[in-house]
Amino acid sequence: MAREILEGAMAVAHAVARCRPEVVAAYPITPQTHISEELSTIVADGELAAEFVKVESEFGAASVVLGASAAGARAYTATSSQGLMLMAEVLWNLAGMRLPVVLACANRSVSAPLSIWCDHQDAESIRDCGVIQIYAEDAQEACDQHVIAFKVAEDRRVLLPVMVNLDGFLLTHVFEPVELPDQALTDKFLGKYEALYKLDVDNPMSFGCFTEPDKCMEGRWMIHDAALRSLGVIEEVSAAFAKTFGRASGGHLEEYKSKDAETILIAKGSISGTIKDVVDAWREKGRKVGLVRLKTFRPFPRAALLAALKGAKQIGVIEKGGSFGAGGIMTPEIKEVLYDAGLRIPVSGFCVQLGGREIAADGIAEIVERVSKGERQKAYEYFRLKQSLLPDLVP
């Protein structure tokens, strides 16, 4: 299979088409637009036998794929930032109704202030709803993870929506060599989706029914249980994907020179490329630095993370988000994994690249330098905050 030079979003659209969704509904939003635009072209050109539903909003898009999935169709949507916010209510319902919709989030900052560039706060803000979240480092992974996403979502042991995250602009708008998943292999890999329950006029039923307090908790717990069970399914499907397609795009983690590392950095998404360059530079100087890249963020792969991190002397978490008024998003979760294992490895958290600010290798190198001192961080840090830009904070 030949590699082609494709724009990330276009490549994703073609990879999704090869998964043969029967219903696609999406509303344009930068930087996601090229995915749905290209998919609409693919459908209009008759290359994909799908219903492309034009909608009035992302709430409509999510609702259409919910209905389509409940009717037994393989369904897909894609969005970004404000669009994801507008989908939020439906995403909770998709998870609760156990509908295996796949969606892409072209990660972008959430207003206000208005920004169209990349960070992870859109996806992270819906982390608790039961949607499985996987993150790509490059266009190839974003393509392959869509195939994995459909397979995991539709597995009867899971039946949850899966969201593939790819960094807005940094991945959606960059041209890279990509090998699209082979059509015949993809067909064989995914098979046909058979819904557990489906809407049928001759056999009516209701999804996500009303529960009184005596039953609601069990209904919600089943989402948690399925999400936890998906950890094993993701590993299984990723191994099968690697065997079928010859690429290790799946899995929960990438451990990059971290096995013997004293200082381990943790990140997800495209920033990992820059971090790897810094790791390489430090390794050349004989410094034991490594990267653990998180591909699965929800469910949180606690066991895999513990195994990957337990030998570290200090850990630095590089995030593209934060919980305002608290700390980081991944940082406290990493600490929890270590704490529960009785480990007191110092973990420092850094928020970088909010709203797409560039962090070049020198920024990562500064973080490595500081983390490798092994000191305990007092508070989650908004890295290289420009004090000179700030007004009187209490006017």
Added chain:
Amino acid sequence: MSSKLSMDKLSIGCVALPGGSLVYKTGAWRTMRPVFKHATCNGCRACEMVCPEGCVFENPAEKHTIEQGGKKREIANRDYDPDFCKGCGMCAAECPVDDIDMVPEVK
């Protein structure tokens, strides 16, 4: 498999067949209940039509008599299902002959 679906025991996705909400006796929410006075009721059925729970019904076993155009007419009584009536009062508000009172539900 689907023929056994109900909300008595949860299913994956909390899926249920029609009629599943019959297990939820929403009548417990009620603070007011309708009293069908059967003084002026002419059997127009507006109360049945507007009830959002569909729990107002005709009770042909009991009848009352009204005078209409100089003639006596026998009309079937109305009743409501206390298991599901939430006491919203729409029947009383819409009754064109003001034959339904809402009274506090007291024990």
